[in-house]
Amino acid sequence: MRRSENRRHRIRDKRCRTGAGAASFRPVPASVLSLALRRLLGAVPTLLVLVTLVFFLMRAAPGGPFDRERTLPPQIEARLAAEYRLDQPLWRQYLHYLGRLAHGDLGPSFQYEGFTVGELIGSGAPVSAELGGAALLLALLLGGGLGCAAALARGSAVDRALMLVSMLGISVPNYVTAPLAILLFAVLLNWLPAGGWSAHGMADAVLPVLALALPQIAAIARLTRASLLEVLGAGFIRAARAHGLGEARVLLGHAFKPAALPVLSYLGPAAAGILTGSVVVEQTFGIPGIGRYFVQGALNRDYTLVLGVVLFYGTLIVLFNLLVDLLYGWLDPRALPA
Amino acid sequence: MVLPAQAQSVLRVGNGAEPETLDPHQGQGVSAGNIVRDLYEGLTSQSPSGAVAGGAAERWEVSADGRVYTFHLRPGARWSSGEAVTADDFVAGLRRSADPAAGARYPEILAPIENAEDVSAGRLPPDRLGAVAPDAHTVVIRLAQPTPYFLQVLSHPASFPVYRPNLLRYGREFARPGRLVGNGAYTLVEWAVQSRIVLVRNRNYWDDAHTAIDRVEYYPTEDLASELKRYRAGELDLTSAIPMAQAAWVRRTLGAELHLAPYLGTYFYGFNLARAPFAGNANLRRALSMAVDRELIAGKLLQGAALPAYGLLPPGMPGYPPARPDWADWPASRRIAQARALYAQAGYSDQHPLQVELRFNTSEDNRRIALLVAAMWQQRLGVRTQLVNEEWKVFLQNRRLRSATQAFRVSWIGDYADPMAFARILRSSDGRNDEAYDSPAYDALLAAASAQADAPRRAALFAQAEQRLAADTPILPIFHYLSKHLVKPYVDGWSDNPLDVHYTKDLRLRPH
Numbered sequence: 074m075r076r077s078e079n080r081r082h083r084i085r086d087k088r089c090r091t092g093a094g095a096a097s098f099r100p101v102p103a104s105v106l107s108l109a110l111r112r113l114l115g116a117v118p119t120l121l122v123l124v125t126l127v128f129f130l131m132r133a134a135p136g137g138p139f140d141r142e143r144t145l146p147p148q149i150e151a152r153l154a155a156e157y158r159l160d161q162p163l164w165r166q167y168l169h170y171l172g173r174l175a176h177g178d179l180g181p182s183f184q185y186e187g188f189t190v191g192e193l194i195g196s197g198a199p200v201s202a203e204l205g206g207a208a209l210l211l212a213l214l215l216g217g218g219l220g221c222a223a224a225l226a227r228g229s230a231v232d233r234a235l236m237l238v239s240m241l242g243i244s245v246p247n248y249v250t251a252p253l254a255i256l257l258f259a260v261l262l263n264w265l266p267a268g269g270w271s272a273h274g275m276a277d278a279v280l281p282v283l284a285l286a287l288p289q290i291a292a293i294a295r296l297t298r299a300s301l302l303e304v305l306g307a308g309f310i311r312a313a314r315a316h317g318l319g320e321a322r323v324l325l326g327h328a329f330k331p332a333a334l335p336v337l338s339y340l341g342p343a344a345a346g347i348l349t350g351s352v353v354v355e356q357t358f359g360i361p362g363i364g365r366y367f368v369q370g371a372l373n374r375d376y377t378l379v380l381g382v383v384l385f386y387g388t389l390i391v392l393f394n395l396l397v398d399l400l401y402g403w404l405d406p407r408a409l410p411a
Numbered sequence: 412m413v414l415p416a417q418a419q420s421v422l423r424v425g426n427g428a429e430p431e432t433l434d435p436h437q438g439q440g441v442s443a444g445n446i447v448r449d450l451y452e453g454l455t456s457q458s459p460s461g462a463v464a465g466g467a468a469e470r471w472e473v474s475a476d477g478r479v480y481t482f483h484l485r486p487g488a489r490w491s492s493g494e495a496v497t498a499d500d501f502v503a504g505l506r507r508s509a510d511p512a513a514g515a516r517y518p519e520i521l522a523p524i525e526n527a528e529d530v531s532a533g534r535l536p537p538d539r540l541g542a543v544a545p546d547a548h549t550v551v552i553r554l555a556q557p558t559p560y561f562l563q564v565l566s567h568p569a570s571f572p573v574y575r576p577n578l579l580r581y582g583r584e585f586a587r588p589g590r591l592v593g594n595g596a597y598t599l600v601e602w603a604v605q606s607r608i609v610l611v612r613n614r615n616y617w618d619d620a621h622t623a624i625d626r627v628e629y630y631p632t633e634d635l636a637s638e639l640k641r642y643r644a645g646e647l648d649l650t651s652a653i654p655m656a657q658a659a660w661v662r663r664t665l666g667a668e669l670h671l672a673p674y675l676g677t678y679f680y681g682f683n684l685a686r687a688p689f690a691g692n693a694n695l696r697r698a699l700s701m702a703v704d705r706e707l708i709a710g711k712l713l714q715g716a717a718l719p720a721y722g723l724l725p726p727g728m729p730g731y732p733p734a735r736p737d738w739a740d741w742p743a744s745r746r747i748a749q750a751r752a753l754y755a756q757a758g759y760s761d762q763h764p765l766q767v768e769l770r771f772n773t774s775e776d777n778r779r780i781a782l783l784v785a786a787m788w789q790q791r792l793g794v795r796t797q798l799v800n801e802e803w804k805v806f807l808q809n810r811r812l813r814s815a816t817q818a819f820r821v822s823w824i825g826d827y828a829d830p831m832a833f834a835r836i837l838r839s840s841d842g843r844n845d846e847a848y849d850s851p852a853y854d855a856l857l858a859a860a861s862a863q864a865d866a867p868r869r870a871a872l873f874a875q876a877e878q879r880l881a882a883d884t885p886i887l888p889i890f891h892y893l894s895k896h897l898v899k900p901y902v903d904g905w906s907d908n909p910l911d912v913h914y915t916k917d918l919r920l921r922p923h
Contacts, residue, residue: 135805135808136802136803140811141807142807142843143439146519146531147842149511149515152514185432186437186583187583187584193604196604255637259641266641266646267643267644267646269630269641356633356634357634357637359630359632359634360606361605369429372802372803372804373804
């Protein structure tokens, strides 16, 4: 037991020669576990506040789920209100919702009769996850790659062109790029489908993933470039070069990790950007993800569906931020709190 | 038996909004109706051109006073499960559809049936509804009043039969794949919400031998611009509509594939008669109405994708030509002069102009129309209009209050091709009457029309009711809708009709 702990200390010690503070000598798993646990526990009140806010904000919006151009007779309206408990005082509806939530029940959808919110999210979330995950991965790989290329060719025409294009990528929103991409690649060139999901296999995913990833590719490329340039100018890189290390070893062995840190901490905002972007992209491409439910749910006053999606998004962002922090700690153990 | 993929005939339909449910008695939207009509069949049906045709009933008799209908079911009619469709299934469907406890959403369409209004209001139990099954093959429906359009009502989803075993087993959640048993030409196999709804041929359908398309895929296409792109990319064979703003371009480039045809719908502005400035000021309302150039709105702004409207009732009602006030055909100068005179009589002038608020639900088309109308009012009468746009549900709620609005946008789509489908919405007792129009004379004319079995006399009563509306001007009609489908040239059997009802079983696909 003790021996293995010692060994772990040694490994850690070797891994972070620069940051030899007392904190970094604590056993890693305990620290990581307690961090994860504290963060997860801390997320519960956050999510509760989120649910409460959304619950009352949705109810403050005028109009109700059963309002249509065609009015319902009063007795049927009353009947529906009673069935969905809308006739009860708001605080009681709120407590009822929390009670159900405690049992993992998100309730029935107001708009899609015969479906529960759990079922709808269950069918939409995997689609959104595929789309968002692919976009994030693409953003990391392509954005990181382009950023490195630009940094290494600093000041060249390639660098300038890449940075100009990335500025465009950041400034042009998805609701412009998505329809343009459809027009070009689906309607005019007929290379890819204009919308839908799974009917055409992988081909379906190309345009939406690109449209969703584009701003993030651009942001990550710029960030990687700036960060790598800064690291490459640092003293320890000059020292490494002075030791006669090859450029590849310098880059991969010494420059990469510190240069990746700012990019990593950008992953939280990037994930949030992809979540909000998916709302637009799913609508434009007709993709059955939860981003679409979110918009439709709010417009239809589908109270339970909106709450369910908000809760899902909230949990996802909390988990993602935690993941980023853990990765950060792995790259730079100083970042892990005592 | 599994057919090779290329032998299957598959129709891919852009269907507008995601249907809220496929339960025939609970759905209200157009998109749900399109699918439900493939899944179920009423006692009657519609021919491709929109005429009443036999459905699950092969023939029927109507009593001399027009109040008792006797339907004889087809001997071969079966549910998709293989069991026979019985008269009791239809009676159970009608009772459920009228029953407030079942949360039915369309009780007004069944209102002509004896006791239907009392059943829907909860004053009588559903089994007192005037529909009975003397034997397994006969349905007898008694009406409260002769209703010339009643056969059309029976092809509406609200009157469809219900497969009781699954209603009992699953309750309101029966309308899902694997549970929904229908008697229509198709049966439900897949429903991925916001993705697609897939139906395949019902081999137990009585007329399956004449059905050509094996599989229908309905895609939700809320965003009409995306729908148009998917159609052009060859991913859809039919669209639900086209974006109004692109009508001229679509007509130029896709000419023969665009089907524009009169559709039973009217777009109008309502005047709130419960408060100033429109309460008790018919001259002002008439002045505003006469100052609007509908030809310009329908022809130029909407690029011919709509018909100018001068009355509430659209064209396309059998035996009823829409009313047209005499001033509709006056030269513009005379019309404007008359509008100015009325405006002055109403107590307004350049020194003391009308300040009015025009409210509409947020949409690009609504905004463009409101801007143009406000410009016409400004230019011709000097009216100062404030445009207010609101999100749909907010807008509906404010309209319903009758205390928040002055002038507001309304659109109304008829459920059957009869003047009553439109005329009723301005009855003083109607729940949709957000104009607060309360005219005993108008109500009396509609009541008289309801009791009238003789078609020409009935039409004359509706004509009088329309004259009443023209005089009182509680609304400002702007345009009548056109149905605006894109249909690929290889789709055979498509026929435009005023209710815009199309059954997949009537369509065929040529090799393409």
